[in-house]
Amino acid sequence: MAFMAGLAALPSCASATGGYDFYGNWPTHVVAGDGTDIGIAALYQVDLNRFAGDGGRFQDAQTNRRKYLGIYVRKQGIYDLNVQYDYQARQWVDTFIRVRSKGLLGTDLGTFRFGYSKTPVGFEGVTSSAATTFIETALPTQAFWEGRRTGLDWAWLRPSYLINLGYYFVHKDLDGNNPGHSVAGRVAWVPVNEAGHVVHLGLSASRETPEWRDGTAPAARLRARPEDGLSTLRLVDSGALPYTNHIDRRGVEALWIEGPWSLQGEYLDAKVKRDGGRPNVSGHGYYAFATWTLTGESRYYSDGNVADRRYSSRNQAVIRPAHPWGALELAVRYSRLDLDDGAVAGGHEHNWTLGANWYLGEHLKFQANYVWAVSERRHVRVDPDIFEMRAQISF
Structure with a gap:
C-alpha cells in the first residue's frame, strides 16, 4: 500500500521539480549548458512463477x-559512458564507453565502443532486458547466446543496413569468469525503416575460444530453463563438455513491424569443437512470435534493435502510449531447442507462450505469461505448465 501511495504521489512531486510528470520522464538526470546529460539508470523487476503438471x-x-543500478554521462551524437551493476545477481552488466566518430572528429567512421557489453549473436539476447516482449527469452537464445564480454566493437549504422563487428579480447569478464576471447559479427538489411513500418533481415556469427583456468580444461555447456527465470532446473542440458577448443555460433533473424502488428523470428545454432579426439557437439533451435498492440502503438525500432515504449531522445512521440492509461499488447511465441547429438543426450523441448503486456507511461511495465512446455531427455518426459507475472520499473 505504501508503494502504491508513493506512485500516486509522483505526479504532483514531479511537476513541482520543473515540468516532469508521472507519465513523462522522471527527474533522474540533469543536462548541463553544453548538452552533457548526467543521470542515474535503474531497472527493477519482481517476478512470480507458478508451476503445474x-x-x-x-x-x-x-x-x-x-x-540494476548505474550512472551514465552522455552528449548527444558524440559519446556516452555507462556503468551498471545488477545487485540481484551480484554481477556487472553494461559498462562501457561509446564514441561516435562523426560527432567527435567530424568524419563518420562509425561508432566505437570499448568495455563490457552484449555479444551480437542472438536478436533477443541483444535486446534490452527492460524491453523484451516476453518475460524470459526463448529456448535457443538461452542455450546459445554468449552473454556479455569485454573488448572493442565497431558499428556502421545506416537507415537501410547495419554492420557490427566485435573483438572481445580481455582475458576474463568483469566478474572474473569466462576466460578466453571471442570474435563476432552481425549484418542486417533494413529495406523498410520508418516509424511503425520496419522490415529487418539479419545474419550473425561468432567464435568463442575459451582458455584453461587454474589447470582445468575449458568446458562448454549448452542448456536452457523452460522459459522461466526463477528455477534452477533445466529440462534440456548437454552437461559439461570438457576440453572445448572453441564454440561457433550462428544466427538468422527477421523482424516485421506494420503499425500495431509485428512478427519476429530467429534461428540459432552452436557447434562445440573439442580436443583430444572427443566428438564435436552441436545444437540448434528457433523461435517465432507475433504481437498485436490493442491500443494502436507500434513497437519501436532503432539502430538494428527494438526498444520499449519509453524515453527516447530521438522521438518521444513514437513510443509514448497514445492513451493516458497506457498501451496494451498481446503476444504469442513458439520456440524449439534440440540438444541431442550422438552420445550427448541433451534432450529436446518445444514451448508455446501466451503473453500480455501493459505499458503504463514511460517507466512502468506489467507482464503476464503462460507457458506450455513439452520436453524429453533420456526418454523422460516433463511437460510443465508455467504461469508468470512481472512488475517492472525502469529509467
Whole structure:
C-alpha cells in the first residue's frame, strides 16, 4: 500500500521539480549548458512463477529478478559512458564507453565502443532486458547466446543496413569468469525503416575460444530453463563438455513491424569443437512470435534493435502510449531447442507462450505469461505448465 501511495504521489512531486510528470520522464538526470546529460539508470523487476503438471520437480517462487543500478554521462551524437551493476545477481552488466566518430572528429567512421557489453549473436539476447516482449527469452537464445564480454566493437549504422563487428579480447569478464576471447559479427538489411513500418533481415556469427583456468580444461555447456527465470532446473542440458577448443555460433533473424502488428523470428545454432579426439557437439533451435498492440502503438525500432515504449531522445512521440492509461499488447511465441547429438543426450523441448503486456507511461511495465512446455531427455518426459507475472520499473 505504501508503494502504491508513493506512485500516486509522483505526479504532483514531479511537476513541482520543473515540468516532469508521472507519465513523462522522471527527474533522474540533469543536462548541463553544453548538452552533457548526467543521470542515474535503474531497472527493477519482481517476478512470480507458478508451476503445474511438472510432477513436483519445480517449486513455485516469487522474488526479485533484476536490480540494476548505474550512472551514465552522455552528449548527444558524440559519446556516452555507462556503468551498471545488477545487485540481484551480484554481477556487472553494461559498462562501457561509446564514441561516435562523426560527432567527435567530424568524419563518420562509425561508432566505437570499448568495455563490457552484449555479444551480437542472438536478436533477443541483444535486446534490452527492460524491453523484451516476453518475460524470459526463448529456448535457443538461452542455450546459445554468449552473454556479455569485454573488448572493442565497431558499428556502421545506416537507415537501410547495419554492420557490427566485435573483438572481445580481455582475458576474463568483469566478474572474473569466462576466460578466453571471442570474435563476432552481425549484418542486417533494413529495406523498410520508418516509424511503425520496419522490415529487418539479419545474419550473425561468432567464435568463442575459451582458455584453461587454474589447470582445468575449458568446458562448454549448452542448456536452457523452460522459459522461466526463477528455477534452477533445466529440462534440456548437454552437461559439461570438457576440453572445448572453441564454440561457433550462428544466427538468422527477421523482424516485421506494420503499425500495431509485428512478427519476429530467429534461428540459432552452436557447434562445440573439442580436443583430444572427443566428438564435436552441436545444437540448434528457433523461435517465432507475433504481437498485436490493442491500443494502436507500434513497437519501436532503432539502430538494428527494438526498444520499449519509453524515453527516447530521438522521438518521444513514437513510443509514448497514445492513451493516458497506457498501451496494451498481446503476444504469442513458439520456440524449439534440440540438444541431442550422438552420445550427448541433451534432450529436446518445444514451448508455446501466451503473453500480455501493459505499458503504463514511460517507466512502468506489467507482464503476464503462460507457458506450455513439452520436453524429453533420456526418454523422460516433463511437460510443465508455467504461469508468470512481472512488475517492472525502469529509467
